[in-house]
Amino acid sequence: MFQQLMEEKDFLAFTLANIDKVITSHSFTLSNQTIVKIHDNGVISFTPATGSTKDIVLSCAIHGNETAPIEICNDLIQALLNEQIQTEHRVLFLIGNPDSILTETRFVEENMNRLFSGAHSKGEGLCNKERVRAKALEGYVSNFFLDNHVSQRIHYDLHTAIKPSKHEKFAIYPYRPGRSFSAEQIMFLAGCDVDTILFHHEPTTTFSYYSSEQFKADAFTVELGKVMPFGQNEMSKFANTRKMLNHLITKQQVSVAEFNSDRLNLYKVSRSVNKHFDDFTFAFPKATVNFTGFKQGEVLATEGGKEILIEYPYEAIVFPNENVPVGQRTVLCLIPAPNEDIQ
Numbered sequence: 001m002f003q004q005l006m007e008e009k010d011f012l013a014f015t016l017a018n019i020d021k022v023i024t025s026h027s028f029t030l031s032n033q034t035i036v037k038i039h040d041n042g043v044i045s046f047t048p049a050t051g052s053t054k055d056i057v058l059s060c061a062i063h064g065n066e067t068a069p070i071e072i073c074n075d076l077i078q079a080l081l082n083e084q085i086q087t088e089h090r091v092l093f094l095i096g097n098p099d100s101i102l103t104e105t106r107f108v109e110e111n112m113n114r115l116f117s118g119a120h121s122k123g124e125g126l127c128n129k130e131r132v133r134a135k136a137l138e139g140y141v142s143n144f145f146l147d148n149h150v151s152q153r154i155h156y157d158l159h160t161a162i163k164p165s166k167h168e169k170f171a172i173y174p175y176r177p178g179r180s181f182s183a184e185q186i187m188f189l190a191g192c193d194v195d196t197i198l199f200h201h202e203p204t205t206t207f208s209y210y211s212s213e214q215f216k217a218d219a220f221t222v223e224l225g226k227v228m229p230f231g232q233n234e235m236s237k238f239a240n241t242r243k244m245l246n247h248l249i250t251k252q253q254v255s256v257a258e259f260n261s262d263r264l265n266l267y268k269v270s271r272s273v274n275k276h277f278d279d280f281t282f283a284f285p286k287a288t289v290n291f292t293g294f295k296q297g298e299v300l301a302t303e304g305g306k307e308i309l310i311e312y313p314y315e316a317i318v319f320p321n322e323n324v325p326v327g328q329r330t331v332l333c334l335i336p337a338p339n340e341d342i343q
């Protein structure tokens with residue numbers, strides 16, 4: 001079973017080729033003494049021989065059609081397996097939803113990024129591949145982080161957005177009560193060309209919130225551009241992201257620029273607009289891009305015979321999607337965030 005992986009060092013191809021097989025955990029040691037462990041389909045970790053100060057989780061394909069992050073992770077895995085690079089830290093790669101990579105869709109039955117922090121087990125009788133996988137992914141992250149006590153836990157959950165964005169690369173910083181936001185992390189992301197941060201102030205059921213809340217990880221949902229099919233990503237656009245992730249893994253410390261809010265677009269999530277009725281319809285055209293701004297009183301959407309209005313003097317929108325099930329988020333509204341606790 002592992003022959004193909006040993007020869008081609010292509011973990012994505014191995015994952016997709018073995019999608020319906022049970023993979024029992026398997027470890028081997030590279031000649032540079034890094035221990036490689038395949039935990040499950042799409043789940044692989046690298047442990048350096050010498051002491052590591054960071055435990056790093058890089059996940060992709062929580063939405064299967066978001067291909068650029070899959071290519072970025074697979075290339076890093078390949079470079080580690082080939083020993084072109086050597087990790088200084090424990091690193092766990094997760095290819096989130098291999099079934100939906102094969103179907104080239106965001107998900108097969110249910111949006112996996114609404115199923116973390118136990119949401120996979122809520123709703124009586126509901127069981128599908130995404131729920132099973134979300135629960136399993138929580139287990140892999142939990143085992144990984146709890147297996148070691150290092151100074152820093154990091155989880156970057158890599159995505160691409162459905163719509164084009166005024167700010168091409170951006171990150172969602174999950175709610176972290178009692179913890180200030182990290183200037184160093186924000187500047188690391190800026191080094192990845194992720195110059196826009198959305199601060200959440202409420203719990204969610206996303207993967208990044210799970211790692212942030214459960215393990216006090218520096219965790220983010222990172223949006224690296226627009227969704228494109230395999231082969232159509234302009235990989236040059238990800239050069240700085242790849243370079244910084246490479247440095248994160250291969251260097252004890254990555255130097256980042258000093259925090260400078262002038263270089264950044266900082267937004268706070270003012271509200272998440274959920275769908276209550278099947279007839280939910282946005283008032284703006286379908287081609288409206290992420291981070292388009294609206295003025296107070298403008299109509300954002302209509303549903304159930306009522307208008308949903310812009311509530312703040314200025315609100316920008318991100319992730320508009322009216323085709324979600326009733327009860328789920330249709331859009332996030334954002335306001336400028338000049339006063340976050342960033343240290």
Ligand SMILES: O=C(O)CCC(=O)N[C@@H](CCC(=O)O)C(=O)O
Binds near residue numbers: 160163321
């Ligand atoms: O472009 C879209 O509509 C969705 C892109 C995407 O998958 N975004 C994540 C954000 C998760 C978060 O809020 O942390 C998602 O919707 O799951």
Ligand SMILES: [Zn+2]
Binds near residue numbers: 062063066159160
């Ligand atoms: Zn996504």
